[in-house]
Amino acid sequence: MTSVDSAIQEAIAPIVAAANLYLEGIQISSAGKHRVIRVLVDRIDTQLPLSLEEVTAVTKPISATLDELAILGERPFTLEVSSPGVDFPLKLPRHWKRNQGRLVAMLLKSGEQVTGRIISSDDATASIEITPGTTVEVLLSDIARANIEVEFK
Template sequence: MDVKAKVNELLQPHLNEDQYFVVDIQVSPSRTRAKITVLLDSDTGITIDECAVISRRLGNQLEELEIFDGQPFTLEVSSPGVDEPLVFRRQYLKNIGREIEVLLNDGQSRRGKLESVGEETIVITEKPLKKPKKNDPPVEPMAIPFTDIKKSTIQVSFK
């Protein structure tokens, strides 16, 4: 079993019966000090303290198993940053109402407010490129199938 799969297996009991979920696990082997990065999330977000508890427990297990044959390693457990792409439907759900940029598989990009999330699609309302005039038709929400999405990121606004 590779390190990434072992880390994922060891994480499962610490996810509080699916309260938390694994977004990504990255393993960077090194001759001097390997690095394991674990990104966790939940439907309501995850705190630094929650990450620290999981990190301590997981770190102890990895040390006991001598995951890198006794060589030192660094373990980072955190939530995905605002610049990390959305990966799972659960992440879209908790971001309803926020500004999102969606890169489609065909290279097109869509940007707008995430209105809703279905089983197979998301719905966004794009912002008009120019200020609409009185006779312009209203902007209609657009459904985008998950299968058409290459990458989605939440857009942070400091307004």
């Protein structure tokens, strides 16, 4: 994380927390003389998606704070605030808890690929139903990559 990333995170974390959201990440990219600052926020304690109203409510104070942040200087930027989205990788225990009941595709560090439904999880493991009635316990530390699979019903 760069000093700019750290300064932004430190400045906006209280705003996000006050909205009862979690600051999932910050991404800064450049396009010539212009910057794009992407802020990813998510709910702390529910599987419900963020509403447009919630994103808008947190965007305004974040924008005002960034406008005053000296480390950004005079270089113009565009602010994008959103939720991580379905393609965001599951990396932390809270990601697994938030996605309980959803279909996940994993690549284990051993090279094995596992697809199944997240039944439950804790800080160290996830219970994955790979076929009806067959559940496996996977150590989160053994997972190289995991993403939610989109299901169409």
